[in-house]
Amino acid sequence: MKSFVSNILAPYFNTEKERLSLDQLQECIWQLDIWSVHASLEFRTWMFDNYPWIILDYVPGGCTGLWQPCDVGIQRILKLAVKHSQQTAVVHEVSSQLQTGINACDVTLDTTLGTLRNRVPATLVNAYHSINKPQRIQKASYSFRYHNIVSPDNGLQAFELCRSGEFNLSHLSLTSRPLRVILDNLPQQDAALAEAISAPCKHPTTDDSGTRPNSAMVMNEGGFTEPVEDDVEVTLEEVCEHLDGGGAPEGLAEVNGGLQLGSAAAEGDDVEIPIAANYGLGRGK
Structure with missing residues (x-):
């Protein structure tokens, strides 16, 4: 995880801040699963000490299919594309044997490591082309409408498949007036939640029950939900x-x-x- 943050995540955030002419100390949000390694005191302390400008946003257990963009709009398509490639390879192998006159009962599939390894590149290339579609990720072909607001900017439509009630994770929804009204009224309606959202990040400690992920929601490795x-x-x-x-x-x-x-x-x-x-x-x- 530390290697991923240092070599991929932080450089990506810094590149985007440069592209958008933002201050290098501009805070960024990292949405991640609530696995035990992600929520551990050691990892959160390391993040705070080295990247205090990256805010950890945990997706509650069992909610990745609702609120995590990759799960909702990308990985499902990726998995099906891999299935299609695997089926195509098997159909071709069986058909080739039948065409040589082999009896259907004698057809066998080559599952040796070398054969499976050689099929991987084609499978990955096909999966890449299946999901490498900006219009799919951003849903550019769909005009997002929210309370009579029509977005002319396709780039603001990303993540709109992640919905909860009237809102979603698209930039337009998150910055819309209806949501701003809710946030403005939050201190009066739920003071504890408002304080938790606006309070500055503190250095993690063993007694940070108010800021660390709820232990009852932390998922241990191996506890995957049905995909x-x-x-x-x-x-x-x-x-x-x-x-x-x-x-x-x-x-x-x-x-x-x-x-x-x-x-x-x-x-x-x-x-x-x-x-x-x-x-x-x-x-x-």
Whole structure:
């Protein structure tokens, strides 16, 4: 984590501050999972001592699918693109063997390390091209409207898929007048929350219960929640449409947040299909 911050995160923030002509001490927000290593006293102390201008914003456990942009709009598409590449490789391997006259029952898949390793570059390149679409990340094709506000700047539309109630993580929503009104009224409506938001960051200590992540919400490594899974037969376009709130396309069903073929959805719901007690096995049966 320290290497990531020093070699990737901090240089990126500094480059962006330079590009935007901001002061080098301009504070930046880093949104991260509430894993135990992220929330540890050692890591938070190191961050405060070396990068006090980076504010740690923890996503509560179980909420990454709602409030973390990569989970919501990027990784789901990435995973499906990888699935498509893997399926294509397997179909090609099986078809090649069948074309040589091998009996279908004798077809085998090469799962040796060398073969799997050689397939990785093509899989990664295909996944890269699938998600390297600014219009997908920023949703430039969608005019974000909020309380009759229409954004002419596509760059302000990033992260709008991360929604909570009326608001989302897009720049336009976070800087909108309705949200500013809520923040202005916060000291009267919730003084404790207002103070927690506006209080300056303090050096982490073993007794910083008021500023450290709630221990009940800290997730230990290995405690992953069930990920959203899309059937390999689902297209990337259908997933993008679903992400945009278009509902499940025809022939597909939504299961645990992901898209599945109608038949797969029925299996997932443990639908029991009655079978006759006496039946014979034979061709076509």
